[in-house]
Amino acid sequence: MIELFETYRRQIIYAVTVVISVIVLHFVTNFIHKWLVKKEQEKFPEERATPLNLVKQVLNALWLVLGLIALSFLFVEEEKYAVLTKNFNIVLYLGFLAVITIVAASSTNLWFRKSIRKKIANQNDPTSFKFLRYIAVFGVYFVGILFGLLAYPSLKGVAQTALGGAGVIALIAGVASQEALANLVGGVFIISFKPFKIGDTIKITDSMVGIVIDITLRHTIIRNFENKMIVIPNSIINKEKLVNYDLGELKCCEHVEIGISYDSNIVLAKKIMQEECEAHPLILDNRTEWEKNDDAKPMVKTAVIRMNDSSITVRAWAWSKSFGDSFQLKCDVLESIKNRFDSEGIEIPFPYRTVVIKDTSKKQPS
Structure with a gap:
């Protein structure tokens, strides 16, 4: 055993050093991750630690892969050291590039989210910032992927052209589908x-x-x-x-329509609908100052708009401050108008059906 150790002393020390290094890096990564998650929760309690978890997983996988490559030096001939060294450098480059890309994208996303919350708190429109957030985060990952392509000689030319800016549009058009581009352009519009x-x-x-x-x-x-x-x-x-409903003026005109029978008093029905609409707390007086002084111009206009087969449709034009108020107003006044119609004798017609039963039991004389 001692003789074996003396023979392969350098290799054993190298292997133990590599294993210990991987374990230490794994421990340090987990320790720093826990510390950063704790600090993040204290500073941003509403944010999720998904990016930090992803960085931890990438780093732990990176240490493991690098350790395996380092150990493989013990089992190959010296002529292949150059290939292993190249692979080691590529994995190291891609690993740290992935970490930097994730951190950059997360930081960009966090900055935009804070800005959006600030705009909402100041009652400003956050739409542009929300859309730009997706573009910025996509741009960070896109650039990260292009830098990753630089590690491969066969794709190096494509990455350099795209990073130079001349081939960005051509590259996107070649990779993306027509529908995806149409959606992107639609979002920009x-x-x-x-x-x-x-x-x-x-x-x-x-x-x-x-x-x-x-x-x-x-x-x-x-x-x-x-x-x-x-x-x-x-x-x-x-x-x-x-x-x-929120573009320009917010006030909204709701059409309250009810069908009454031909035997009902149209004037009374119009008066009831007008009174019930005007009595509602959400009604908005949309008349001009001149119209308000004119008794012939009521707050709520009513009129017969349609003569149907079995009913007459009466409409009331009821204004409110917003679309939400108009919906609530319509629901309330339909109920109150129905109750008034019942008490005032205004009939709301419903379909009548006459059923004729033919007696076929009697035989026709021959």
């Missing part, structure tokens, strides 16, 4: 021309009405009033005709 922003209430179709939650590089997220998330690609929503 939305941010640039601002048909809507985060926090706006928009309507695309009757089934797609909600509040804009986020605008990413690929899609726009809308939360409807059932608290369900609607994800719409930017290329589609950019071409759609939509209604933005």
Whole structure:
């Protein structure tokens, strides 16, 4: 045993040194990770430690791979040392590049998130910052990948051209699909021309009405009033005709329509609808000063708008301060108008069906 140790003394010491180094680096990495997570939670309690966890995993994997490469020097001939050294340097370069990229992307993301929260606190529009955050983080990872390609001679030319700026657009166009590019361009158009922003209430179709939650590089997220998330690609929503209830003036005119029977008193029905709308606390007087002094111009206009097969449709134009108020107003006055109609004898027609039963039991005379 002693003779074996004396024979391979240098190799054994080298192997033990490598193993101890890997263990120490693993321990130091975990210790620093715990310390950084603790500090981050104290300074940013609402932030998740996902980037730090990823950096720890990358470093621990890096130490292990480098240790294995270092140990492989013991089992190969000296002619192959150059190849192992090259592989060792490549792995070391890629490992530290990955760590630097993750840290840079996380720092960029954190800065944008703090800026977004500050804008929201100051009641400013955070839409542009939210969109730019995705572009900035994507840009950091993109540059990191290009620097990683520099480690491979066959791809070095592509990376240098892209990093130089001349081939960035061509590289993206060659790699990305047409649909992805259309979504990206659609997102840029939305941010640039601002048909809507985060926090706006928009309507695309009757089934797609909600509040804009986020605008990413690929899609726009809308939360409807059932608290369900609607994800719409930017290329589609950019071409759609939509209604933005928060663009320009916020006041909204709600059409309150009810059908009454032909036997009902139309004048009384119009008066009831007008009174119930005007009595609601969310009603907005949209008349001009001149119209307010004119008794012939009521706050809520009512009129017959349609003659149906079995009913007459009466509409009241009720104004409110916002889309949310108008929805609540309509729900309330429909109920109060129905109660008034019942007490005043105004009939709301419902379908009548006459059923004719033919008696086939009697036989026809021959």
